[in-house]
Amino acid sequence: MAGVAAVVAVAVVAGTVGSAPAMAETPPPMQPTSVAVTLPTLIGESVRTLEAEPEGRPARDAQTVQWQVPESQERDPVIVPKRYQWVWNGDGTGHLVATTTAAYSVESGKIVAPAGAAPAPGTAVPDPRWANGGGTFTQAPPRSGAEALAAYLRAHVPLPTSPDALAYWGALRMLMTEWTLTPQQNAAALQLLEKTGDLSVLGTVTDRMGRAGIAVSIASTVRPQFTVTLVLDATTRRIIAADTVYVGGVNGIDLAPGSVVEYAAWLTP
Structure with missing residues (x-):
């Protein structure tokens, strides 16, 4: 039986939902403060800010801090996020180095x-999901343009025929585990997500790394069991963090609606 992490990955990218065992208590969700701004205004301002930056060069050097609900049915009260960094070889193969960050527990939502x-933070940990290999995205993503980015994602990830924002985000999240996107590529990603009509503004927020941001919700009428809280940097408008939240409706997932089942924060290399 697949664990929650596997269920989420399949649901977000491929558009299916399965069952999963009971899991440990999860991190508290981020708490956005509502703001009086429409989605078109927010995305428009963000795209203009990003596109005004000097043209960057995509680099395959992504660094993230991530946590997922564990596959085990045991309820471990200790949450240990991991920091991931790709190490590439001259022949194009590589491997993902994982180290622990500060552990914590959750009590009454705190x-x-x-x-x-x-x-201890900084402890190297094996991660069998990422053995030596070439990664998924061996070619650099296009420099700009939502349509070009959509075609690139489709060429690398098995997306549905008509992807919604949740499906596109699943592919983008995979891309961002390998590549640090330029400002212009961030702009294209926001335009691609906005076109689906599945986004809404949540408000200002502080992400799990203590950074000021603006939160946007990604929902899906096809897969209402999960939503994503996407965080844009308040100043640069780059995508800096995302939480996957369980809404409910999956047999076998013994978690309260609103539980965070996965989160990621992207760091500056």
Whole structure:
């Protein structure tokens, strides 16, 4: 039986939902403060800000801090996010180095000190999901343009025939585990997501790395069991973080609606 992390990955990218075992308590969700701005205004301002930046060069050097609900059915009270960084070889193959970050537990919806044994931050940990290999996106993404980006994603990821924002985001998230997107590519990603009509503004927020941002919700009428809270940097408008939130409706997932089942924060290399 697939774990929650696997269920989410399949649901977000391929558009299917399965079942999963009971899991540990999850991190508290981010708490946006509503703002009086429409989505077209927000995306328009963000695209103009990003496109006004000097043209960047995409680099295959993505660094992220990530956490997923574990596959195990055991309820481990300690949450250990991991920092991932790709290391590339001259022949195009590479591997993902994973190290632990500060562990914590959650009590009554609040972050507290680890309620059990936890590895020291910076401890190297094996991750069998990412063995040596060439990665998924061996060619650089297009420099600009939502349509060009959509075609690129479709060439690398098995997207549905008519992807919604949740499906596109699943592919973009995979891309961003390998490539650090330029400002212009961030602009194209926002335009691509906006075109689906599945986005809404949540408000200002502080992400899990303490950065000021603006949160946008990604929902899906095809897969209403999950939503994504996407965070744009308040100043640069780059995509800096995302939470995947369980809404409910999947047999076997023993989590309260509103539980965060996965999160990622992108770091500056």
